[in-house]
Structure formats: C-alpha cells, structure tokens
Amino acid sequence: MSGSPFTSTLTLAVGAVLVCAVTVVWLSSVRSVIRVVAFQGVALGLVVLVVGVHLGDPGLIATAAVVLAVKGIAMPFLLERSGGGALTRETRPLVNVPASLVASAVLIVVAFVASRGVAHFVGSTEGGLVPVGVATALLGFFVLVAKRRPIFQMVGLLMIDNGIAMVAFLCTAGVPFLIEMGVSLDVLLGVVVLMVLAQRLRSEFGDLDLDELQELHD
Amino acid sequence: MTSDLLVVTALIGLSSSAVGAMAPLRIRMHLSVALTIAACASGFVMAAEVLHTGRAAVVHTTALLPQSGLSMVLDRFGALFVAVSAVVGIGAMVFRLGYHGQGLSSRTASCILPLFVTTLLLVPAAANVTTFLFLWELMAVTSLLLVLVDHRRRSEVASAGQWYAVMTQFGAAALLVGLVLLATHTGSQSFAAIAARSTHLPAGVRDSAFVLVVVGFGSKAGMVPLHVWLPRAHPEAPGPVSALMSAAMVNLGIYGIVRVGDGLLGGGPAWWWLLVMALGALSALFGSLHSATSSDLKRLLAYSTTDNVGLMLLGVGASGLFASTGHRALALVALVATLLHVVFHAVFKGSLFLSASSLQQATGTRDLDRMGGLLRRVPLTGTIFLVGGLAMAAMPVLCGFVSEWLLLQAMLHGLPSSDPAIAVAMPIGVGALALTGGLTALTIVKAAGIGLLGQPRSTGAAEAHEVGPSMRLGAAILATLCLVFGVAPFLVVPSVVDAARSVTRARIPDPLVGGWQVGLAGVHGALAPGLLALALLIAVTLVAGARRMLQPTPARRTQAWGCGRDLQTATMEYTATSFGEPLTRVFEDVLRPAHDLDVSHAAESRYYVEAARFHTSLDDAFERHAYRPASVGLGRWGALARRVPNGSIHRYLAFGLVALIVVLVVVG
Incomplete structure (x- = not known):
C-alpha cells in the first residue's frame, strides 16, 4: 500500500472492522461483545466517511453519519437493553474458543481466495480491501452457527450486514442513501425479531439456549 | 372453421367443468354431462372435418400461457386421436348419466370429470412443448383426482392413487427432460420447427431424447415395466373414468411415441425401434398372461390394456424398423394396423369397462369367482360384455380381428427381407402376437364363461338386476361400433391411412386395397370382413338347419360347466381361479403364485x-x-435424510454457512 493519507486511513478503518470481527469470535462476555460490535459500526462509518471525503460526495458523507448513528450507537444500545441482566457470558459455545479462532483464520483465507475475482475487477486500493468485507460477513455467519446465546445471533447478523455493506461501499464507490437506509432498517427489524424471540425463549424455557427449540421438532 | 371448432370445444369443455363446480346439486350432474357430451360432439365434428379435408385446425394465442403462448395445430394424425377420445367420451358420459355411487356425484368430481374429458380432446392438438406439457399434466392431475374420488371408503383407492401419482410424475419428468432437450438443441419449442431441424441434431441428443420420451409416454400407456400403476388405478377408478383411462388416455401414450419418433425426429436408427418392439412384445405377453390368470374382472381388463398397448407398440416398432431399413410401404401398413388397433381397442375396451362396471353395480362385486349366470339375469349388459370380449379376442366379424390380422400380415411380409434386424425381430414379433392372441381368447372364455354362464356363485349374482337404460345405452353405443367396424372397416380405414401418412410424411401410394376389402397392395393377402360375415351367417344357418334335420329329438339341456350332471350346485362349478390354474402352473416361474x-x-x-x-x-x-x-x-434413504434436520437452529445455520462457502469457492 502506498503512503497517501487516503489509502492509509482507509486501510486502518477496514482493518479495524476485521479485527473487531475476530474479537467477537474470541470474546465470551456479552457486554464486551456489544462494545466491540459498536466499535465495528464506528469503523464502518469511518470507512464510508473516508470514501466520501475522497470522492467529495456530500451524499456519501451524510450516509456515513447515518451508518455511524445506526450501527455505532442505536443498534448496540438496543442490544445492550435486551442482553443486559443476568446473562453476561457465553459459557458453553458449540465450538470452543481456540477452535473458533482457527476456523476464523480458515474463513479469512477462504474469503481472500473467493473474492480474488471481485478484487481484480474493482482494482486499486478499494479492490484490495474487498476480501476483508467478505471475511467479516463470513465471520458473522460463523458467530451465528457457533454461539448459543441469542444475543450472539443478533451480533452475528449485524456483522454479516456490516461486511456486506463494506463490500458494497468499497466496490461501488458509494451506495445510494436510500438503499443503505433500507438495508439498515432490515437489519434493525431482524434484531427486533430476535429480541422478541429471546424474550419468548426466556419465558418458555427459562433459559436462553437456542437449542432448546429442538424440542419443537416433531 | 375447424379452428373455430377447436376453440368452441375447449370453451364448452371448460364451461361444463364450471357448471359441475357451481350449478345447484339438482341439475349439476345432468347439465355438466350434457355439456361434456356437446364438447365431445364438437370435438368429433372438428376431427372428422380435419380428417376429411386435411386442413389443420390452428389456434395461436399469447394471452393464455406466459412466455411461450398457447399453440395448437390439429393435423390429421392428431385428429384421429381426438375422434377416438370423443367417441369414448360420449359413450362414457351417456353411461355416467345412470351411474351412481363411488363418489362421482361430489362437487369436485363433477368439476374434474369434464375437465379430464376436455384435456383428452385437446392434448393431440398441442403444437409446442409448453402447451403439450401443460395439457398433459392437466390430464394426469385430473385423472389422478378422479381415481381418488372414493378414497374415503376404500383404502385400496388411496394406495392405487399413490402408485399412479408416482408413476405419472416419473413419466412426466422423463417427458419434460426429453422434450426440453429437443427444444434447446433446435432452438425452438414449436413442434413444426423441431421437426424441421431435428435431423441435423447430434446422434447422442436424438437417442437420449427418444429413450426419455418412450419412457415418459410408455408409463402413461402402461408399458411393461412401467405398468404397475395401471392394474391398480384403472380398477379402482369409478366406471366411466376407468373406461376413459383405459380406452382413451393410454392411446395418447402411443400418440406421443409416434408423434415424437416419426414426426418430430423423422424416424431413427433400427435399435430405437427394436427397443420399442421388445418392450411391446414384453408388454403384450406379460399383460395377457396376467389377465388370463386374474379373477378380478376390472383388474383383468386393466392387464389386458397393457397387453393391447403392447400390440400397438409392437406395430409402432415394426413400422419404424421397416422405415429405417427402407421398406416404406410396409412401414405405412404396420403404422396403419397400429392406428386401427388404437381405434378398435378404444371401442371394445370402452364397452368392456363400461359393461364390467354395470356388472359390478348389478352384483355388488368385481370378483369373477362370485359371479355366474349373469347372461340370463342381465341379458343386454351381458351381451355387450360378450361382444366387447369377442372383439378383444380378435374373433372375425368384430373389429379386433381386422387390426390384428393386418398387423400380422405386415410383420409376416417383412419376413423375406434380407435385413438381419428384421429377419430376427419379425418372427419373434409374430410369435408374441400369436401367443398373446391365444391367451386373450382364453381370458375371454374365462371372463364370459365363468361370469355370464353357469349358476350364480353368490347371492349378489343370484339377485342381479339389469342396470339403468342410460348405462346400457352408453355401453351399447361402443359395442355396436365393435360390430360395425368389424363388418365394414372401410368406414375408418381411409381416415386412418391419411392420419398415418400425415405423421410419417411418406410420399407413397395408398398401400391398402379399399372398398369392401382390406388388403395390402403389392403383396398377397386381402380380407373382406363383410363377405366373411355373410359366409359366417350362411354357415351358421346351414349348420343349425342341418342339425335340426338330422336330429329331430331336442337335446337334453343342463347347466353350463355342469358336465351334464343333473344335481349341479354352484360350489361344484369351475371358478375363474380354477380355470386359470393350469396356466398359472405352466407359467409358475413368471407368475409365482x-x-x-x-x-x-x-x-x-x-x-x-x-x-x-x-x-x-x-x-x-x-x-x-x-x-x-x-x-x-x-424409504431407508428418506429415514436417513430425516435425521439430518434435527431441529437445531445452529445446524440449519451451519448448512447456510457451508452452502455460502461452497458457492463462494465455486464462483470465485
């Protein structure tokens, strides 16, 4: 990477998103995970801001502000509210922490191998960073699969969305404001649905383990 | 004018279905049956017009089916099948007026039955792949629903429906792949364009398309080894439906094989047709053997449908084999014989199934072992059954004789050929035809002799009463046609020749001698069924007169099957099972009783x-x-697969992740 301020800032922000994703896989404390994902939202906002400033596009800068507000503040706040209380740790994940980290490494390699084509197609600095977005989305998916607490499912969903949004911003030099709003609202809705599911789980089974739902299988 | 009639036929058919669904109960049945008969009549007039003038009925519209549009072209070949379906439809619908029970009067059934008849009339007119598959599926689904109408009361019906559903969907899948293969490789889904371009296709495409299509159509026609649904579904269907399925629907399987093999693909290598002949011979022998040993009357008839479909396939195969080795005239004769058998089989099998349903309604049983003495108790229905049965056994002066004789002639005249494929295939075909003929005669001797003669073997048979007039009329229409076509085949032969020519596009002179005779031009052999009938009449009169003169005292009359004993009771009689027992013993390895x-x-x-x-x-x-x-x-595979989705959300999410990674790696 060359030393221009645009490139180094963008790389830093994108790198922060990925570091946050790996940290979520690693951590088990619910409160820290929410904080990490909030930081990921802020880093994503920074990515959009950098691209916006670089292109001199006021619409994109406005989008950056919205992303920052929704993903850095609003959603973590909602998560905090639903996840706060007695349950503070993921005590028995389906895949233990060392194995999760190995899996994360594998997923990141897969993401880089898989998105070679896209990266080559986009070219320049942004293209080189596209695999990081794909890796973030895959790690989000992995969190969905590997953790038992519904709060982690919300976090994973949020990470998938962050990864996809980052790929979109990097590839197309700015997603129209309206589309970004639509996608963010979708994820918000998903989080709300999961929150309701978590509440119902707690009241039905007295626990927050998603695998309790297996009892519903015929 | 014929194009308008095509639209009119479809509209009347659909409106009769709507009437069946919505009209008040009191008039529902009569009104929808009347409209269905009108649709059949309109279809018949249209088909006759097309057969007569040779001008196809054409309807194209893009408003009905998305993307491809609805495209219908009824040529002479299709018109023959429409005419057959229409005649069987009229017979079955008249019969249906008097037919009660087995759930046919429900709202669903009165809505579906006209729709089924309409699809039978429209399928041969379909002129592109989408239209054809649409109508074909509609026909399959409506017939399936009609088989199932009585499922609440009898568990066999549900099982028969399952077999039918699986087999028909399997066949439809094969058809879909075969026809789509042709459409993609020729770049057009219209039948005319496929026919024009198919000769330039790679051999692999043509071969696989033909085999798939034979499997698809063969499963609908009841070809062995795809026949297993037929002896279950046809007997369990209500009377008129079983007649429609056995006499009209199976024909469309033959229609499809000829349409694709001869029409769309324009003929093919010898092995295609040897395959068809082999399957035909197998079906004929297997079907006749099972019908000769079956003691359930409708099951017996269903197996005999497989047997007759086998004969048709034998004819189709022989025709294709002759064409592929350059014997164009013989090829046409064999195809004409096949199509004649389609017509005649429809007539006699329709009358047989309808009269068998009447016998079932009169006695309350389908089991031949519980019938007996019915010719005296239900004389007209019994006579109709006898006429249809004798026609099926290819007795002279009835229609089955003409078509089977012609088929035999065509195959025999192929014998001197120097071509090794023909020299091997034809003697086997002739042998299969001969053995099938013998077994069919045995079947009818059993069905008529045990069921209609002798003493009643159950109280139901003893108290049997003649069925209602419309049921008798419906079956009698078809039985009369058996006799008419048998004595005067020239009523249908020219149309059948035209139909056969239109599909093979062969430019050869009329191979058949017309007039009162049916014969083959260029080779020896002619048949004059009218003269035969006259000779038979004279011979019978002479023998009867001579006997009366030579033997003045009347003979002592006792019961049939009584061996002349006086104190004969029903338990001493032969039953259908015991009659078929020697045959069962001879073919023990195949039948495994x-x-x-x-x-x-x-x-x-x-x-x-x-x-x-x-x-x-x-x-x-x-x-x-x-x-x-x-x-x-x-079932085992299904049980294994059911263990995979165990209800764990994490497992389902993992499926998603793995799928995503696979897609990324494959695409990326």
Whole structure:
C-alpha cells in the first residue's frame, strides 16, 4: 500500500472492522461483545466517511453519519437493553474458543481466495480491501452457527450486514442513501425479531439456549 | 372453421367443468354431462372435418400461457386421436348419466370429470412443448383426482392413487427432460420447427431424447415395466373414468411415441425401434398372461390394456424398423394396423369397462369367482360384455380381428427381407402376437364363461338386476361400433391411412386395397370382413338347419360347466381361479403364485377336517423384483435424510454457512 493519507486511513478503518470481527469470535462476555460490535459500526462509518471525503460526495458523507448513528450507537444500545441482566457470558459455545479462532483464520483465507475475482475487477486500493468485507460477513455467519446465546445471533447478523455493506461501499464507490437506509432498517427489524424471540425463549424455557427449540421438532 | 371448432370445444369443455363446480346439486350432474357430451360432439365434428379435408385446425394465442403462448395445430394424425377420445367420451358420459355411487356425484368430481374429458380432446392438438406439457399434466392431475374420488371408503383407492401419482410424475419428468432437450438443441419449442431441424441434431441428443420420451409416454400407456400403476388405478377408478383411462388416455401414450419418433425426429436408427418392439412384445405377453390368470374382472381388463398397448407398440416398432431399413410401404401398413388397433381397442375396451362396471353395480362385486349366470339375469349388459370380449379376442366379424390380422400380415411380409434386424425381430414379433392372441381368447372364455354362464356363485349374482337404460345405452353405443367396424372397416380405414401418412410424411401410394376389402397392395393377402360375415351367417344357418334335420329329438339341456350332471350346485362349478390354474402352473416361474392352505381338524379326530380355507394370490414379477426393493431403498434413504434436520437452529445455520462457502469457492 502506498503512503497517501487516503489509502492509509482507509486501510486502518477496514482493518479495524476485521479485527473487531475476530474479537467477537474470541470474546465470551456479552457486554464486551456489544462494545466491540459498536466499535465495528464506528469503523464502518469511518470507512464510508473516508470514501466520501475522497470522492467529495456530500451524499456519501451524510450516509456515513447515518451508518455511524445506526450501527455505532442505536443498534448496540438496543442490544445492550435486551442482553443486559443476568446473562453476561457465553459459557458453553458449540465450538470452543481456540477452535473458533482457527476456523476464523480458515474463513479469512477462504474469503481472500473467493473474492480474488471481485478484487481484480474493482482494482486499486478499494479492490484490495474487498476480501476483508467478505471475511467479516463470513465471520458473522460463523458467530451465528457457533454461539448459543441469542444475543450472539443478533451480533452475528449485524456483522454479516456490516461486511456486506463494506463490500458494497468499497466496490461501488458509494451506495445510494436510500438503499443503505433500507438495508439498515432490515437489519434493525431482524434484531427486533430476535429480541422478541429471546424474550419468548426466556419465558418458555427459562433459559436462553437456542437449542432448546429442538424440542419443537416433531 | 375447424379452428373455430377447436376453440368452441375447449370453451364448452371448460364451461361444463364450471357448471359441475357451481350449478345447484339438482341439475349439476345432468347439465355438466350434457355439456361434456356437446364438447365431445364438437370435438368429433372438428376431427372428422380435419380428417376429411386435411386442413389443420390452428389456434395461436399469447394471452393464455406466459412466455411461450398457447399453440395448437390439429393435423390429421392428431385428429384421429381426438375422434377416438370423443367417441369414448360420449359413450362414457351417456353411461355416467345412470351411474351412481363411488363418489362421482361430489362437487369436485363433477368439476374434474369434464375437465379430464376436455384435456383428452385437446392434448393431440398441442403444437409446442409448453402447451403439450401443460395439457398433459392437466390430464394426469385430473385423472389422478378422479381415481381418488372414493378414497374415503376404500383404502385400496388411496394406495392405487399413490402408485399412479408416482408413476405419472416419473413419466412426466422423463417427458419434460426429453422434450426440453429437443427444444434447446433446435432452438425452438414449436413442434413444426423441431421437426424441421431435428435431423441435423447430434446422434447422442436424438437417442437420449427418444429413450426419455418412450419412457415418459410408455408409463402413461402402461408399458411393461412401467405398468404397475395401471392394474391398480384403472380398477379402482369409478366406471366411466376407468373406461376413459383405459380406452382413451393410454392411446395418447402411443400418440406421443409416434408423434415424437416419426414426426418430430423423422424416424431413427433400427435399435430405437427394436427397443420399442421388445418392450411391446414384453408388454403384450406379460399383460395377457396376467389377465388370463386374474379373477378380478376390472383388474383383468386393466392387464389386458397393457397387453393391447403392447400390440400397438409392437406395430409402432415394426413400422419404424421397416422405415429405417427402407421398406416404406410396409412401414405405412404396420403404422396403419397400429392406428386401427388404437381405434378398435378404444371401442371394445370402452364397452368392456363400461359393461364390467354395470356388472359390478348389478352384483355388488368385481370378483369373477362370485359371479355366474349373469347372461340370463342381465341379458343386454351381458351381451355387450360378450361382444366387447369377442372383439378383444380378435374373433372375425368384430373389429379386433381386422387390426390384428393386418398387423400380422405386415410383420409376416417383412419376413423375406434380407435385413438381419428384421429377419430376427419379425418372427419373434409374430410369435408374441400369436401367443398373446391365444391367451386373450382364453381370458375371454374365462371372463364370459365363468361370469355370464353357469349358476350364480353368490347371492349378489343370484339377485342381479339389469342396470339403468342410460348405462346400457352408453355401453351399447361402443359395442355396436365393435360390430360395425368389424363388418365394414372401410368406414375408418381411409381416415386412418391419411392420419398415418400425415405423421410419417411418406410420399407413397395408398398401400391398402379399399372398398369392401382390406388388403395390402403389392403383396398377397386381402380380407373382406363383410363377405366373411355373410359366409359366417350362411354357415351358421346351414349348420343349425342341418342339425335340426338330422336330429329331430331336442337335446337334453343342463347347466353350463355342469358336465351334464343333473344335481349341479354352484360350489361344484369351475371358478375363474380354477380355470386359470393350469396356466398359472405352466407359467409358475413368471407368475409365482402364493398358495395358502389353512385346514382345521375336528377336535375328536384329526382324520376329520372341520374347515379348510384356500387362498391364492399372484404377484407382479416387476413389482416384486424392481419396485418393492426400490421403494424400500428410498424409504431407508428418506429415514436417513430425516435425521439430518434435527431441529437445531445452529445446524440449519451451519448448512447456510457451508452452502455460502461452497458457492463462494465455486464462483470465485
């Protein structure tokens, strides 16, 4: 990477998103995970801001502000509210922490191998960073699969969305404001649905383990 | 004008279905039946017009089916099948007016039955792949629903429906792949364009398309080894439906094979047709053997449908084989014989199924072992059954004789050929045809002799009463046609020749001698059924007169099957099972009868038998060796697969992740 301020800032922000994703896989404390994902939202906002400033596009800068507000503040706040209380740790994940980290490494390699084509197609600095977005989305998916607490499912969903949004911003030099709003609202809705599911789980089974739902299988 | 009639036929058919669904109960049945008969009549007039003038009925519209549009072209070949369906439809619908029971009067059934008849009239007119598959599926689904109307009361119906559903969907899938293969490789889905371009396709595409299409159409026609649904579904369907299925729907399987093989693909290598002949010979022998040993009347008729479809396939195969080796005239004769058999089979099998349903309604049973003496109790229905049965056994002056004679002639005249394929295939075909003919005669002797003659073997048979007039009329229409076509085949032969020519596009002179005779131009052999009938009449009169003159005292009359005994009771009579027993013994390796003898002895001495029960059942060899293992295997596979989705959300999410990674790696 060359030393221009645009490139180094963008790389830093994108790198922060990925570091946050790996940290979520690693951590088990619910409160820290929410904080990490909030930081990921802020880093994503920074990515959009950098691209916006670089292109001199006021619409994109406005989008950056919205992303920052929704993903850095609003959603973590909602998560905090639903996840706060007695349950503070993921005590028995389906895949233990060392194995999760190995899996994360594998997923990141897969993401880089898989998105070679896209990266080559986009070219320049942004293209080189596209695999990081794909890796973030895959790690989000992995969190969905590997953790038992519904709060982690919300976090994973949020990470998938962050990864996809980052790929979109990097590839197309700015997603129209309206589309970004639509996608963010979708994820918000998903989080709300999961929150309701978590509440119902707690009241039905007295626990927050998603695998309790297996009892519903015929 | 014919194009308008095509639209009119479809509209009347659809409106009769709507009437069946919505009209008040009191008039529902009569109104929808009347409209369905009108649709059949309109279809028949249209088909006759097309056959007569040779101008196709054409309807194109893009408003009905998305993307491809609805495209219908009824040429002479299709018109022949429309005419057959229309005649059977009229007979079955008149019969239906008097037919009660087995759930046909429900709202669903009165809505679906006209729709089924309409699809039978429209399928031969379809002129592109989408239209054809749409109508074909509609026909399959409506017939399936009609088989199932009585499922609440009898569990066999549900099982028959399952077999039928699986087999028809399997066939439809094969058809879909075969036809789509042709459409993609020729770049057009219209039948005319496929026919124009198909000769330039790679051999692999043509071969696989033909085999797939034979499988698809063969499953609908009841071809062995895809026949297993037929002896289940046809007997369980209500009377008029079973007649429509056996006499009209199976024809469309033959229609499809000829349309694609000869029409769209323009003929093919010898092995295609040897395959068809082999399947035909197998179907004919297997079907006739099972119908000769079956004692359930409708099951017997269903197996004989497989047998007759086998004969048709034998003819189609022979025709294709002749064409592929350059014997164009013989090819046309064989195809004409096949199509004549399609027409005649429809007529006699329709009358047989309708009269068998009447017998069932009169006696309350389908089991031949519980019938007997019915010719005296239900004379007209019994006579109709006898006429249809004799036509099926190819007795002279009835229609089956003409078509089977012509088929035999065509195959025999291929014998001097120097071509090795023909020299091997034809003698086998002739042998299969001869053995089938003999077994069919045996079947009819059994069905008519046991069912109609002798003493009643159950109270139901003893108290049988003649069925209603419209049921008798519906069956009588078709039985009369058996006699008319048998005596005067020239009524249909020219149309059939035109139809055969239109599909093969062969430019050769009329191979058949017309007039009162039916014969083959250029080779020896002619048949004059009218003169034959006259000779038969004279001979019968002479013999009867001579006997009366030579033997003045009347002979002593006793019961049939009584061997001249005076104190004959029903339990001493031959039954259908015992009549077929020697045959079962001869073909034990194929039929594998299962006997179950249960003897209980008296308590005082084991030398005295208190009661004995004997139960025998025949298995379908294909069902036992192919279908049952396959279904058990599928069941196991299903049970294994059911363990994978265990209800864990994490597992489902993992499926998603793995799928995503696979897609990324493959695409990326």
